Amino acid sequence: MRKRARPGKPILGVDIDNVLAESDARLRALFRKLYGITLKEHQMTQYDYMTYGVTEEQLRQVFRIFNVEACRTLKVVPGAKTAMQQLAGRYEIALVTSRNPESKASTEYWLRAKGLPYDQLHFNDDKHALGIPYHAFIEDRHEHAHLIAETGATVYLLTRPWNATPLAHPNVRRVHTWSEILDHLM
Ligand SMILES: [Mg+2]
Structure with a gap:
């Protein structure tokens, strides 16, 4: 207690x-798995995935999966x-x-x-x-x-x-x- x-x-x-x-590693893995978008950690000089070719809809989908499921592990x-x-x-x-x-x-x-x-x-x-x-x-x-x-x-x-x-x-x-x-x- x-x-x-x-x-x-x-x-x-x-x-x-x-x-x-x-979290960033898991989010990048989801973008790769779902949309074939490969992002390397060292490239991420802005914490904004849309800067790197992710669309608004892809971002929404990935965060939905992240928020309810992926963030558990x-x-x-x-x-x-x-x-x-x-x-x-x-x-x-x-x-x-x-x-x-x-x-x-x-x-x-x-x-x-x-x-x-x-x-x-x-x-x-x-x-x-x-x-x-x-x-x-x-x-x-x-x-x-x-x-x-x-x-x-x-x-x-x-x-x-x-x-x-x-x-x-x-x-x-x-x-x-x-x-x-x-x-x-x-
Ligand atoms: Mg943070």
Whole structure:
């Protein structure tokens, strides 16, 4: 049983896709399998599959499969589970994802199956505007990171091919691994 967060425990916001879960790899595999569109991870300098020839309808189909089925069996990003288990002792964990709420049951299934601890789970693309007083946030999208940084939180941007552009806010810090995140937060 998870204990309820104590009052005053700092809140750590954590993204799910490509922070806890290897989502991009699965999405690219679905585009290849269903439509013969081959995308390599290093090509993904923008996190927008339509930039790379995917149509709006193909995107909709793939995300429907992802949200209800494929996201139940994603791999966990290396180091994330051990790190989250340590962080959960010190922080109230708020998972905040841009996923469609239709993925809620499958997302909760996956978090439980993988043993990833959390106190709150939000499905909302406006991560910075939820009124949650984040102490820090772990994110892979450059745009989200900078909006959240504006709220005063320190944002750890996990390096991915799509976030290589220079950082533009003093509260955003680039990290390459979960081990580095632990060095900052524990
Ligand atoms: Mg993400």
